[in-house]
Amino acid sequence: MQVKVLAFGIAKEIFGSSSISIDIESNDTDGLKNALEVKYPKLKELSSYMVAVNDEYANDKTPITQQDEIAIIPPVSGG
Amino acid sequence: MQVKVLAFGIAKEIFGSSSISIDIESNDTDGLKNALEVKYPKLKELSSYMVAVNDEYANDKTPITQQDEIAIIPPVSGG
Amino acid sequence: MIEVKISDKTLDTQACIDKVLSPSCGGIDVFIGTVRNATKGKQVVRLEFEAYERMALKEMQKLGEQAKKKWPIENVLIHHRVGVLGIGDIPVVIAVAAAHRDAAFDACRYIIDTLKETVPIWKKEIFEDGEVWVAAHP
Amino acid sequence: MIEVKISDKTLDTQACIDKVLSPSCGGIDVFIGTVRNATKGKQVVRLEFEAYERMALKEMQKLGEQAKKKWPIENVLIHHRVGVLGIGDIPVVIAVAAAHRDAAFDACRYIIDTLKETVPIWKKEIFEDGEVWVAAHP
Secondary structure (H helix, E strand, O other), X not given: OEEEEEEOHHHHHHHOOOEEEEEOOOOEHHHHHHHHHHHOHHHHHOOXXXXXXXXXXXXXXXXXXXXXXXXXXXOOOOO | OEEEEEEOHHHHHHHOOOEEXXXXXXXXXXXXXXXXXXXXXXHHHOOOOEEEEOOEEEOOOOEOOOOOOEEEEOOOOOO | OEEEEEEOOOOOHHHHHHHHOOOOOOEEEEEXXXXXXXXXXXXXXXXXXXEOHHHHHHHHHHHHHHHHHHOOEEEXXXXXXXXXXXXXXXXXXXXXXXXXXXXXXHHHHHHHHHHHHHOOEEEEEEXXXXXXXXXXXX | OEEEEEEOOOOOHHHHHHHHOOOOOOEEXXXXXXXXXXXXXXXXXXXXXXXXXXXXXXXXXXXXXXHHHHOOEEEEEEEEEOXXXXXXXXXXXXXXXXXXXXXXXXXXXHHHHHHHHHOOEEEEEEXXXXXXXXXXXX
């Protein structure tokens, strides 16, 4: 399945875009992370990063569909 | 010795004035408190009260002279 | 900087904040006391504040100095109102600026807590049916 | 009341305070974050803030709700700035009004501490000789 992924902060710089499309093998957040880390190995250099599905932090193996809004959340630093 | 005593808050109401003169037997804060409590027994009904000498809280038996600025400090309630 | 003030005019919160701002500070904590409409369930009509002004300023200055010794803070402002205050009026503004926020929070809270214990200022609560000097009696 | 906002305009501290004032509140704690001129001894030129706006607003709203569950507070306001900020500019204002000050202090501090951990907002520090996304790397 191909999904669209939003990116912010340093993730946007790693992807070179605020939004990318990527093919994933297993249709969950782990599958997404695997695919992203293969294509963008610099993601693995971050302190950590989260996946958000429909504006909520997602746990490991959260199922995702093409209708979901998916975003990569690098370490936040607001305030 | 006769000393002048400033009063604030409820002490002003107990004394009926923002400033009174009173004769004291021993020339220290204990002597002052004794004299005041005889003349104004309502002072003893307060939760507590302090004596300030020259703008500083005074301990028991702090010597006082007629040149000092003496004030009765009932429980504070600012803020 | 430590600035202390007792005033019978409306306290200007924004002016207080502007005074503590500094390019080397990243965190400012501000405490604003306001007159509540009720105390222990009883409707308040107004408050009257009175200060032993010279001593109160001295004690407020001490609070600022103590806070600066205890925490790495840069600027402290303590303004207290006296006179007759209505519901919603502001008796006290405390503003503390520090490089980092923890020190600003700790110092600001210390100052208001200690001010209420040591600074010779008194408040009388006036109700529909009477009045009371706060904390005077057990 | 809980009010959350993300804005690319200057935050108005006084307006934030005015919004949380209430006749039944006696204590207001306000936290103001400002852009410091240096970080770890290095001169900062400017900061750039970016938000995942819809999710950030949702997380900010959650913070307000959590704080209202944890403490007896009445009004909470959380405003965060995005875009390019210079030294002294204000990225965040948090204002909490409560009947009694302890709850206001506790809640305000909880909100800024948790905001920095959970709300999807990012800041890039720009120095004379480079730039860095804060907290991105170990």
